[in-house]
Amino acid sequence: MLLLTVFLAWPSSNVAVQAFTTPAAPTHKRLHLLTFDLDDTIFPIGPVxxxxxxxxxxxxxxxxxxxxxxxxxxxxxxxxxxxxxxxxxxxxxxxxxxxxxxxxxxxxxxxxxxxxxxxxxxxxxxxxxxxxxxxxxKHLFSDCVDALEAIQIQHPDAIIGAITNGRGNPLFMPSVKDFFHFCVSGEDEGVFPKRKPDKGIYEAALETFYNLRKEESPDSLNWIHVGDDLANDVGAAAITGAKSIWLSAEEEESDLPSWSTATKEEMERRAMLNDSAKKYVSSKISSLNELESAVMHILTGER
CATH class of the missing domain: 1.20.120 (Four Helix Bundle (Hemerythrin (Met), subunit A))
Incomplete structure (x- = not known):
């Protein structure tokens, strides 16, 4: 924040008086809500x-x-x-x-x-x-905590939440629990079976946000969602009103993990949804240390 300073030298004294003008208006929009996917976004799901x-x-x-x-x-x-x-x-x-x-x-x-x-x-x-x-x-990505700290410093009034289909919950993770205000899961009563990419889980997250910030208006909401999955995160969040940041590693894994129960038909449908979701990417990053820059680009209207 820029502060303009004026020094007034009094003729009878060597004392300088410092006067401050009104702080300059910020050059970017205010971030109200930042939400994260969890698996493969803030930690790798495989070893977990x-x-x-x-x-x-x-x-x-x-x-x-x-x-x-x-x-x-x-x-x-x-x-x-x-x-x-x-x-x-x-x-x-x-x-x-x-x-x-x-x-x-x-x-x-x-x-x-x-x-x-x-x-x-x-x-x-x-x-x-x-x-x-x-x-x-234990397996948090090495830049996760630093990225969350940067967001907290630059956007101290922002609500930070997690939106996940599964049972991960950052509120039970000591290294990051103090950064998060809420977690909405596809397992939650009132949400299931509306898992990602159903918009119902995102609407539940918005409801949680407005319960925390009753004074905020939907008409002026600046909401950014971060995730690694094009269909589940980028597309689904965007159609619910968020700007989407796609965390895309350089090498994408195409094989299903051994523990997955997804069918071939489900994976084919997912591939189609991924392709159609690409148009909703507001910013693409390859690691969380690029997050704050991507957030600022969105808030300032840059690409």
Missing amino acids: VAEANDAMISRLQTFGYTDANNDEIVAASKRIRNELREVGEALTYTDLRKQSIRREIMRLTDLQHHQVDDSIVEDVFDSWLSTRHASAD
């Missing part, structure tokens, strides 16, 4: 899920299920999704994982579905989830 899965298997083994196997759990997840698809139903990722854990216990025993101890399923899932948060915090 791998470590959470290892913790899940280890926990199952402590209960005596020594032959528990993650590949079997992934296969069970795919079978459950196919069964639900045939009847037109859907599950949250949380319930899908819990059912998959239950089926793994059934595979290793003679127990029927209703005979599996619910407390064990909950315990194993909690181990997976707590490790996921701890691992995400």
Whole structure:
């Protein structure tokens, strides 16, 4: 912020009086809301899920299920999704994982579905989830915290939120929790099943923002969303009213991770959505250390 200074020299004294004019008006729009995707945007999802899965298997083994196997759990997840698809139903990722854990216990025993101890399923899932948060915090991209600090300094009044389809939550990650005001998940009651790229999850994030900032008007909102996925982040956020920053690494992975339950048809549809979302990119960055510059370009109307 520019301050104009005038020095007045009094004839009878060597004292200089410093007078300040009204601060110059900012040359850019005010940032009201900045939202982030999580997986592969502020941390790499691959090692995070791998470590959470290892913790899940280890926990199952402590209960005596020594032959528990993650590949079997992934296969069970795919079978459950196919069964639900045939009847037109859907599950949250949380319930899908819990059912998959239950089926793994059934595979290793003679127990029927209703005979599996619910407390064990909950315990194993909690181990997976707590490790996921701890691992995400450990694997944060090296420039993540610095980028968030820069945003906080340059835009101290901005609300910062997370919008994710899964169970990641920065409010449970010690290194970044103090930067975030809220997290909206596709698992949340009132949001599911409106996961990205459905605009419903973004509308839920906006509702959360306006609950925090009741004085803000939708007509003047300056909202920027950051994410790595063209369809889920760039396109879906843009049609809900955000300017979108696409975090695109130099090398894009085309193969599905081993733990994914997405079908071939879903991936083909995703590819089409990605292509159509490119026109909504307001700024493209390759790492988070470019974020503040990209935000300022958007707020000043530059490209």
